[in-house]
Amino acid sequence: MLAEAKAETGLPVVTELMDARDLPAVLEVADVIQIGARNMQNFPLLAEVGRAGRPVLLKRGLSATLEELLMAAEYVLKEGNPNVMLCERGIRTFETAYRSTLDLQAIPVLKELTHLPVVVDPSHAAGRRGLVRAMSLAAAAAGADGIIVEVHPTPDEAVCDGPQALPTDSLAEYAVAVHQAAALAGKELAPAKIGAGLAGAA
Amino acid sequence: MLAEAKAETGLPVVTELMDARDLPAVLEVADVIQIGARNMQNFPLLAEVGRAGRPVLLKRGLSATLEELLMAAEYVLKEGNPNVMLCERGIRTFETAYRSTLDLQAIPVLKELTHLPVVVDPSHAAGRRGLVRAMSLAAAAAGADGIIVEVHPTPDEAVCDGPQALPTDSLAEYAVAVHQAAALAGKELAPAKIGAGLAGAA
Amino acid sequence: MLAEAKAETGLPVVTELMDARDLPAVLEVADVIQIGARNMQNFPLLAEVGRAGRPVLLKRGLSATLEELLMAAEYVLKEGNPNVMLCERGIRTFETAYRSTLDLQAIPVLKELTHLPVVVDPSHAAGRRGLVRAMSLAAAAAGADGIIVEVHPTPDEAVCDGPQALPTDSLAEYAVAVHQAAALAGKELAPAKIGAGLAGAA
Amino acid sequence: MLAEAKAETGLPVVTELMDARDLPAVLEVADVIQIGARNMQNFPLLAEVGRAGRPVLLKRGLSATLEELLMAAEYVLKEGNPNVMLCERGIRTFETAYRSTLDLQAIPVLKELTHLPVVVDPSHAAGRRGLVRAMSLAAAAAGADGIIVEVHPTPDEAVCDGPQALPTDSLAEYAVAVHQAAALAGKELAPAKIGAGLAGAA
Numbered sequence: 001m002l003a004e005a006k007a008e009t010g011l012p013v014v015t016e017l018m019d020a021r022d023l024p025a026v027l028e029v030a031d032v033i034q035i036g037a038r039n040m041q042n043f044p045l046l047a048e049v050g051r052a053g054r055p056v057l058l059k060r061g062l063s064a065t066l067e068e069l070l071m072a073a074e075y076v077l078k079e080g081n082p083n084v085m086l087c088e089r090g091i092r093t094f095e096t097a098y099r100s101t102l103d104l105q106a107i108p109v110l111k112e113l114t115h116l117p118v119v120v121d122p123s124h125a126a127g128r129r130g131l132v133r134a135m136s137l138a139a140a141a142a143g144a145d146g147i148i149v150e151v152h153p154t155p156d157e158a159v160c161d162g163p164q165a166l167p168t169d170s171l172a173e174y175a176v177a178v179h180q181a182a183a184l185a186g187k188e189l190a191p192a193k194i195g196a197g198l199a200g201a202a
Numbered sequence: 203m204l205a206e207a208k209a210e211t212g213l214p215v216v217t218e219l220m221d222a223r224d225l226p227a228v229l230e231v232a233d234v235i236q237i238g239a240r241n242m243q244n245f246p247l248l249a250e251v252g253r254a255g256r257p258v259l260l261k262r263g264l265s266a267t268l269e270e271l272l273m274a275a276e277y278v279l280k281e282g283n284p285n286v287m288l289c290e291r292g293i294r295t296f297e298t299a300y301r302s303t304l305d306l307q308a309i310p311v312l313k314e315l316t317h318l319p320v321v322v323d324p325s326h327a328a329g330r331r332g333l334v335r336a337m338s339l340a341a342a343a344a345g346a347d348g349i350i351v352e353v354h355p356t357p358d359e360a361v362c363d364g365p366q367a368l369p370t371d372s373l374a375e376y377a378v379a380v381h382q383a384a385a386l387a388g389k390e391l392a393p394a395k396i397g398a399g400l401a402g403a404a
Numbered sequence: 405m406l407a408e409a410k411a412e413t414g415l416p417v418v419t420e421l422m423d424a425r426d427l428p429a430v431l432e433v434a435d436v437i438q439i440g441a442r443n444m445q446n447f448p449l450l451a452e453v454g455r456a457g458r459p460v461l462l463k464r465g466l467s468a469t470l471e472e473l474l475m476a477a478e479y480v481l482k483e484g485n486p487n488v489m490l491c492e493r494g495i496r497t498f499e500t501a502y503r504s505t506l507d508l509q510a511i512p513v514l515k516e517l518t519h520l521p522v523v524v525d526p527s528h529a530a531g532r533r534g535l536v537r538a539m540s541l542a543a544a545a546a547g548a549d550g551i552i553v554e555v556h557p558t559p560d561e562a563v564c565d566g567p568q569a570l571p572t573d574s575l576a577e578y579a580v581a582v583h584q585a586a587a588l589a590g591k592e593l594a595p596a597k598i599g600a601g602l603a604g605a606a
Numbered sequence: 607m608l609a610e611a612k613a614e615t616g617l618p619v620v621t622e623l624m625d626a627r628d629l630p631a632v633l634e635v636a637d638v639i640q641i642g643a644r645n646m647q648n649f650p651l652l653a654e655v656g657r658a659g660r661p662v663l664l665k666r667g668l669s670a671t672l673e674e675l676l677m678a679a680e681y682v683l684k685e686g687n688p689n690v691m692l693c694e695r696g697i698r699t700f701e702t703a704y705r706s707t708l709d710l711q712a713i714p715v716l717k718e719l720t721h722l723p724v725v726v727d728p729s730h731a732a733g734r735r736g737l738v739r740a741m742s743l744a745a746a747a748a749g750a751d752g753i754i755v756e757v758h759p760t761p762d763e764a765v766c767d768g769p770q771a772l773p774t775d776s777l778a779e780y781a782v783a784v785h786q787a788a789a790l791a792g793k794e795l796a797p798a799k800i801g802a803g804l805a806g807a808a
Contacts, residue, residue, distance in 0.1 A: 018648075018649065018650055019626065019650035020625065020626075021627070021650075038648070039648060041644035041645075042644070042645060042648055043624065044624055044625035044627075045625075062669050063296055063498075063669030065296065065297055065298065065299065066297065066299045067299070091295060091296075091303070092669045093295050093303070093305075093498060094265055094496040094497060094498060095268065095293070095305065096267065096500070097269070101293070101295070101303065101305050101307060102305075102306065103295075103297065103304075104304065104306055104340050105300050105303060105327070105328065105333055106299075107336065108332065108333045108336040108337070109299050112332065131307055131310045131311065134309065134310040134343075134345050134387065135307060135310070135344060137344065137383075137386050137387065138306050138341070138343045139340070140343070141336075141339035141343035141383050141386075142336045142339065142340035181343050181383065184339050184379055184382055184383055185336065220446075220447065221424065221448035221449075222423065223424065223425070223448075240445035241445075241446060244422075244442070244443060244446055245422065246423035247423075263467075264467050265496045265700075294467045294700040295700060296669075296698040296699060296700060469701055469702065470701065495699060495700075497697060497699050497707070498669055498671065498697075499671055499672065499697070500671065501671065501673070501712075501715050502715065505697070505707065505709050505711060506710065506711050507701065507708075508708065508710055508741065509704050509708050509731070509732060509737055509741060511740065512736065512737045512740040513703050513704065535714045538713065538714040538747075538748045538749050538791065539711060539714070539748060541748065541790050542710050542744040542745070542747045542748035543744070544747070545743035545744045545746070545747040545787050545790075546740045546741060546743065546744035581790055585743075585747050588743050588786055588787055588790075589740065
């Protein structure tokens with residue numbers, strides 16, 4: 001199904017690997033392998049994707065420190081795979097007004113500590129659409145190298161994660177605003193790259 | 203001393219009240235009374251500044267939920283003082299890479315729940331200068347109504363909080379960038395207001 | 405009313421001071437002045453009870469570190485009042501199954517760092533009766549010097565905090581069990597002292 | 607090596623499984639399979655040990671709620687393996703005085719919600735020997751069904767986790783005290799069972 005979507009749209013595919021035994025199937029279709037927050041310290045899995053050589057999107061665990069995130073990345077890097085993206089997706093705190101607390105201070109701190117790109121996932125942190133635009137702009141203004149955002153043509157009919165998805169028809173305007181915020185952080189993107197980047201992430 | 207500074211510069215003064223018995227002295231000089239994070243639930247103090255009628259800057263406690271912050275504001279409001287500004291200044295989490303975790307998701311959520319202005323204090327959250335600009339842009343892009351930022355002509359010689367202060371000579375450029383980020387969140391400020399607002403907050 | 409209760413029962417009284425201006429009234433009746441968790445860092449209030457010289461029960465703030473609790477105690481001690489009891493009453497975490505997370509490791513750690521007595525308040529941490537006995541035994545076994553427990557003749561009719569109160573008629577059996585747990589931690593109490601201590605705390 | 611130790615001592619073996627591909631080797635020697643805190647939400651691994659049918663010791667994740675711990679246990683149970691022990695080993699909070707905050711309130715709450723045995727690991731929570739005895743007594747008094755404790759003949763020479771290990775020659779006295787604390791929680795153990803249980807856990 002992912003292969004079909006890829007063929008039809010020409011978009012690159014990011015998908016999550018949860019079990020090392022599924023790696024061959026995932027390698028057939030994925031341009032980027034995602035390691036989910038719950039597997040951030042699944043060290044055998046990290047080593048496996050390190051050996052596979054495919055770019056990796058590594059999500060920060062719900063209560064992982066930045067040091068632990070960097071140490072987890074090392075499990076991939078030490079196998080000779082330098083293409084690791086770090087992803088802030090919200091941490092667990094006492095606050096119950098949202099699913100997770102998006103820790104944007106992680107962006108400038110990780111940029112000090114590593115050359116790896118830092119990506120932010122505001123959709124999963126917030127858990128609802130109403131906060132996604134504001135937090136996307138904030139992430140870009142804080143220097144994020146990329147944003148993962150959930151989009152759906154008709155979010156209310158989505159099988160999964162509909163409440164946090166933006167409607168597809170708002171994506172173009174959203175992408176322009178995020179681009180402007182990123183420019184404040186000193187990032188220059190060609191308009192075409194924005195579109196492709198965002199679509200790939202979604 | 204605050205009175206002198208005010209006379210000399212023409213800037214409004216924000217200062218913290220920690221003890222209700224100091225209120226008369228504070229009222230002589232303060233344009234805005236700050237209630238610090240450690241006193242967010244000091245209910246007699248909140249009622250007192252409510253009765254004093256002067257605008258209040260109420261800082262969120264280090265482990266206060268947004269609901270508790272709003273409830274604390276009610277202690278001021280119910281005395282007939284409608285001029286309360288809410289201030290996010292970082293919450294306490296397990297992360298040790300910075301002093302507090304700045305919770306910018308609080309901005310859009312508070313804007314949904316209340317008409318009170320939301321101000322962000324990135325200097326105290328970060329505890330060091332290197333993160334302040336990025337987090338200020340992020341806060342403005344997320345819709346903050348104001349930013350409190352520490353500045354000092356020569357931060358390395360400051361008596362207090364030097365490591366988190368921006369040098370004064372960087373303030374103009376900083377203010378322009380924050381203005382641009384705020385514009386992305388739909389805020390229109392006249393350039394003169396930016397300068398005054400920032401100076402007053404500092 | 406507290407004075408009446410004291411005269412009628414002969415029990416000592418602990419009551420909370422929230423505002424320094426109420427100190428004279430509190431001193432007329434209280435044998436111990438309680439500083440609540442929300443005021444743990446209300447430094448002028450701490451200094452005031454330090455000067456008053458009456459024993460102080462200092463509750464740990466909801467997100468206070470042990471170091472901060474000890475620093476807060478210093479504000480009382482430095483005024484020449486050596487009679488400070490430290491009270492663990494639960495900290496704020498992500499867990500929502502109970503009101504606060506009772507941090508019993510604080511007991512042995514505080515005992516290493518200070519000679520001040522360490523008291524535990526399982527009723528407020530749990531927020532419900534069903535956990536109070538188990539956590540009281542645990543606190544005593546971990547070396548607590550005292551336990552504050554809510555009791556009421558008919559908890560379901562209590563004006564305040566009924567759900568976390570033990571029925572008075574279970575107190576004797578409870579006290580014996582807590583005594584046995586304390587003995588495991590090397591504490592020897594005369595039976596009479598147990599009764600008085602527990603009653604005073606309630 | 608584990609097989610040798612088992613043959614020589616006659617003790618049952620608990621060992622951690624981190625990768626489903628190691629399951630056959632682990633099944634050859636382990637009487638109980640441990641799933642570590644970092645793998646608590648490694649769902650394919652949980653399903654695998656569910657199908658293997660061997661008793662499972664499931665450690666609570668560092669920021670897992672009790673609900674999530676129970677949900678993780680369901681992944682094992684639904685494969686037809688009813689032998690799951692839940693293990694509290696400390697959660698992540700803002701406190702830095704110890705490695706993790708041991709959440710003993712989890713014991714009575716889990717006992718309300720499930721019939722699964724609840725085991726506590728004070729050694730890993732504390733990270734240092736000095737707190738282990740106090741927290742073991744507390745856990746037993748709170749109703750724990752078992753305690754995992756690190757022991758070593760000469761802890762200062764241990765290859766791993768020495769600072770948190772108790773010296774073997776203190777184990778007998780420790781076991782007696784823990785037994786007494788457990789009796790306060792209504793547990794009756796034959797002395798022989800205590801020894802065997804503790805030895806197996808270590």
